[in-house]
Amino acid sequence: MKTLLVNAHVISPDVDCADAAVLLDGTRIAALFNPGDALPAADHIIDLAGHYLMPGFFDIHSHGCAGHDFCDGTTNAVRAIARHKLSQGVTSFLGTTLTLPEEDLARSLQAAKDYMSANPDGAVIPAIHLEGPFFTAEGAGAQNPAYLKEPDIAMVRRLHALFPVAKLSYSLELDPQCSFVRELVGLGIMPACAHSLAGYELFKQACFLGLKHMSHFCNVMTPLHHLRFGLVGGGLLHRDVFVELICDGVHLCPEMIQLLFMVKGCDQIMLITDSMRAAGMPDGDYSLGGLPVVVSDGCARLKTGQVAGSTLLFHEGLKRVRALTGLPLCQLVKTCAWNQARSLNIAGIGKIAPGFQADLAVLDQDLNPTQTWVGGIRRWQKSHDTP
Structure with a gap:
């Protein structure tokens, strides 16, 4: 079936074309x-009324939303998250885990597998982002210290065999010989620096062996100092390293x-949400990886005051x-899906171009999503009652 989208303001990497x-x-x-x-004939013609048409967004770091967490480990939770993602313009996301026992992680991956095997009606989950449990206690942040490993x-091999793992975030200092990096790269998994107090020299060695991602950049990692360069310094200096940013006004x-x-530019930045179950929900009491969380004014914190993910x-x-x-959208759009996809070797998404997957986000002039298309099917449309 052929569908023609007309009167579209197409925004794609290095492309800005109205009408x-x-x-x-x-x-x-x-x-x-x-x-x-x-224009050619088509089975359906849809007028987008001049709205922006962008590649569907790809959130590679998201724990949950709409009252559900990916690590709830149920297909219903995964489906609820995937459906809510559509209202954000997200067409693909990496189900992101927490620091939990292996059996809990396996249950979550199985839920993702079951969702993807049963005609998914929300955003697509091409793979998993394992965040933890391989963190130090000093760098654990809001991860549950009871399950650190x-x-x-x-x-990792057992989980990867259950459902593909595309990315794994860990504390670099737990792998001083960089053997873990080599093993991950050999499995086709992107090693990512996160929750780490490591110095620049170890980071440089890991980068040489294939580490090219830094998760929630600047958060829970050694800062830039004029005498101790740190992980933040390394992320700024290394042009081939991609950095995740949580742009929620908190992180x-x-x-x-x-x-x-x-400094990094639109070619090496990846926007993420790092959202937890309170995203899209009112302030109140929630949980993250078994730890109690209080959300006030949209900011999620543990009882200790530690920031606990986002509600972005x-x-x-x-x-x-x-x-x-003030950057043009044809540059900023690279940070929404293209950089994520190309850095993880996930083909066919992130651009509006012939042959690419018909995963599309339609947004108004204020960048509010109005329609979301996945695989050529309109899976979500803003209703008149949607705020």
């Missing part, structure tokens, strides 16, 4: 048309966001970055 048209053929993008081009590649100050976009919705992060940087 354009896009032809979808089944699950793929078949062709793009400039203003004034003759030393790096265990056999455990990074406005000036830091502006600096990072000046993906499109709200993009709004904040646009307002702070």
Whole structure:
């Protein structure tokens, strides 16, 4: 079945074209048309009324939303998260785990597998992001200290065999010989620096062996110092390293966001939410990995005051970055899916181009999602009652 999207303002990496048209053929993008081009016949023609048409967003670090956590370990929880993601313009996400026992993690991966095997009706889960349990106690942050472990590649292999793991975040100092990095790269899993008090020299060695991601950059990692370069310094210096940013107004100050976009640029930044179950929900009492969390004014914290993930919705992060940087959308859009996909070797998403998956987000001029398409099917549309 062919669908023609007309009167679209197409925004894709290095592309900004108003009054354009896009032809979808089944699950793929078949062709793009400039203003004034003759348009082909189609089974359905949909007028986007000049709204932005962007590649669907890809959230590679999200624990949950809508009252559910990925580590609840049920298909119902995964489905509820995946459906809510559509309202954020997200068409793909990595189900992100917490520091928990292996049997709990396996249950969560099985739930993702079951969701993806049963005609998913929300965002797609191409793979998993294992965040933990391989963290130090000193760098655990809001991760549950009761379940911390030393790096265990056999455990990773077991989970990876159950459902694909695309990315694994861990404390670098637990792997001083970098053997864990080598093993992860050999499995096709992206090693990611997170929750780490390691120094720059170990980071440099890990990068040489294949570590190219830094999770929630600047948060729970050694800072930049003029005599001790630290992990933040390493992330700024290494041009081939991709950094995740949580742009929720809590995890990074406005000036830091502006600096990072000046130094790293749109080609190496990946917007994420790091959202927990309270995203899209009112303030109140919640939990994260078995730890009690209080959400007040949209900020999630443990009882100790430690920030515990975010309540960020993906499109709200993009709004904040646009307002702070003033950068054109055809550059900022790279941080929403393209960088994530290419850095993880996930083909076919992140661009509006012939042959790419028809995963699309339609947004109004204020960057509020109005429609979300997955595999050429409109899976979500803003209703008149949606705030």
